Amino acid sequence: MNSDREDLVNHLKTRGITDQAVLDAVGKVERQLFVPDVIKHHAYKDVALPIGHGQTISQPYTVAFMTQALRVKKDSKILEIGTGSGYQAAILHSMGAKVFSIERFYEIYTKTQKLFDDLGIRVALRCGDGTIGWEEFAPYDGIIVTAGGPNIPDKLRNQLAVGGVMVIPVGDRRSQTINILTKVDEDNFEIIEVPDFAFVPLIGRDGWKEV
Ligand code: SAM
Numbered sequence: 001m002n003s004d005r006e007d008l009v010n011h012l013k014t015r016g017i018t019d020q021a022v023l024d025a026v027g028k029v030e031r032q033l034f035v036p037d038v039i040k041h042h043a044y045k046d047v048a049l050p051i052g053h054g055q056t057i058s059q060p061y062t063v064a065f066m067t068q069a070l071r072v073k074k075d076s077k078i079l080e081i082g083t084g085s086g087y088q089a090a091i092l093h094s095m096g097a098k099v100f101s102i103e104r105f106y107e108i109y110t111k112t113q114k115l116f117d118d119l120g121i122r123v124a125l126r127c128g129d130g131t132i133g134w135e136e137f138a139p140y141d142g143i144i145v146t147a148g149g150p151n152i153p154d155k156l157r158n159q160l161a162v163g164g165v166m167v168i169p170v171g172d173r174r175s176q177t178i179n180i181l182t183k184v185d186e187d188n189f190e191i192i193e194v195p196d197f198a199f200v201p202l203i204g205r206d207g208w209k210e211v
Contacts, residue, residue, distance in 0.1 A: 004044035005031075011046055012064045019068040025094045026064055031057075033119065034085040053105050055200055057085040058146055062197060066167045069180045070142040072097050077137065079159065081130030081202070082146035086112040089123045092144075099123040100137055102130035104203060131204035133159040140164060148176035149202035162186065169199045173208065 009027045017023060032043035034057055039049055048056040067088070072078065074096035080089055083103035089112075092099045101123055103109040109127040116123055126134060130145070131153045138159035145156070145168040152168055160166050160183045169176035176199055180192040201208045 008044045008046065008060055012061060015046075015061050017061075017064045017068055021072070021095050022064050022067045022091075025067070025091045026060065028094050029087065029090045031060070031087055033115070034087040034090070051085045051108070053108060055084055055105065055108060057087050058199070063088050063091060065194075066144055066146075066178065067091055067095075069167045069178070070144055070165050072142060076141040077139075078142040078144065079134055079137070079140040079156075080144050080146065081133075081156070082200075083112050083125060084108060084146065086115055086121075086123070088144065088146055090116075090119075090121055093121055093123055097142075100126070100134050100140070102126045102128055102134060104129055129204035131155070131202065131206035135159065142166070143168070145169065145202060146199065147202035147207075148173070148197070148199035149204075149207040151206070152179060152181070153206035155206065157181075157183075157189070169197050169202075173201055174198065 005027050009023050032040045035043050035049050046060050048059045051057050072095050076097045078092050078097045078099050080101040083101040089099050089101045113125050133155040139161035141164045143166040148169040162183050164183050166181045169178050176197050177193045177195040181189040203210050
């Protein structure tokens, strides 16, 4: 593991990340490949960074926290809403998950698709509104939403498998609580809430409306 990534992994341990598979993935995936050239020297700082179009690559701690909460296993089928740079999807892919990811910005979607093609990362990408999910491949063992919305979209609840976990930030436009939902049966969810995160807005039919 390169020393920048090793330092980042050690930092994440001090912040309470304990899942070794998550730490191994952070140690393996080269975050500098997912950030714009001019800010590559910041790639291993524990901060969100701009990726264009007013969007960001999430802070490494947030990525690690959400991934740990998802309880990913090898071959888990995971739906991500908000592909962005592709870093979160690459972390899930390196953990052996089958990843499906949706991005609403066409320019971001095409750029990340090209990066995955260049790196040989096999993730199914789609351009569209992720608040309605991706019915064709449902149900998912895990759903991770990397933008913050006003509520939990019903379609995403429905597309989660019984026993599956959804990790989704919910709140106002400034600050969100990460909701960790476990689907107990078709109608019931156990929910753990972890406050004080800040994500870019989830824009869509069952998210914020663009104004
Ligand atoms: N997972 C990303 C990464 O690793 O870089 C984080 C990207 S950023 C925090 C969130 C992304 O969600 C943005 O690229 C934004 O365009 C996208 N987004 C917002 N609303 C969306 C929606 N309804 N469907 C799909 N993508 C959406």
